[in-house]
Structure formats: C-alpha cells, structure tokens
Amino acid sequence: MNYKFWGIYLLILNISGFATLLYINYSVYGNIIESGFFVVMFIPQLIMIHKIIVKENKRAIMGNSGAFLVLMFAFMIAMPSVTYEEGKEIVEEYYEIETIEFLETDWKYTYYNDSRFLLNGNYYYTIKLNGVDKYLMVDPIDGKVIEFN
DSSP, X not given: OOHHHHHHHHHHHHHHHHHHHHHXXXXXXXXXXXTHHHHHHHHHHHHHHXXXXXXXXXXHHXXXXXXXXXXXXXXXXXXXXXXXXXXXXXXXXXXXXXXXXXXXXXXXXXXXXXXXXXXXXXXXXXXXXXXXXXXXXXXXXXXXXXXXX
C-alpha cells in the first residue's frame, strides 16, 4: 500500500472539503454556522494524515476518512433551512412590500441564546422603511421575523 499517496490524497480532500464548508457558510448562510467546531476537528485529521505518511499507519486512513465523513454530515445537519438571501425575501413578505432598502451592516447575524446545534444565532438586517431605520432578526430555522428597536 502506498501510504504517501493516501496521505496526500486525504490531505487534499480534507483541505478542499474544509475550504468548501467555510465558503458555503460565509457566502450562502452569512457565516451563521459555528465554524470553530470544524476548525478544531480539522486538527486531529491533520495529525492522522501525519501518521499515515510518516508512520505508515493503516488505521489512520480509516480514521481520517471516517472523521471527514462525520464532519460533512455534521455540517449538513447544521445547515439552516433559510439562507441569508431567503431571509431578505421573508422580510419583504413580512412587510408586504416588493422593494425594501436593505442597509449595509458590518455583520450578518446576531448572537441569540438558544440551544441550536452549531448555529450562532439569527440573521440580522437593517432596513429603511418610510424614512425610518428598522432592525430585524430572522430565525434561520423557521423564518420567523423578530423586529426590535
């Protein structure tokens, strides 16, 4: 068995998978999925890859492959049913207006104390409605709009 090949293959697979998770989280979900969990879980995978290449450990190949599949599955479970852009559509439907001016904000979510698997909180939006700034949260699980001032 060519351990160096498997080590490099798994390294490329892990890095590309990890980068894809971060990209999807940032671009589609407004970074609402807690990425720290995935960063911490990436470190043992690198250690297993080291064992594959240097120590020619066959069990590390299975362990790394299994850990990679668990991380992908965890990400799929953590994905909310509402994306950041769909949250904007929900806000427009909430006010029953076709065009709402969404103001640029420094962040796309707010922390919300609710026990959810790997989710940081709710989507956050600032809109201008009839010349007044309004602040809203949209629940990424059920799409519920919460208005606050």
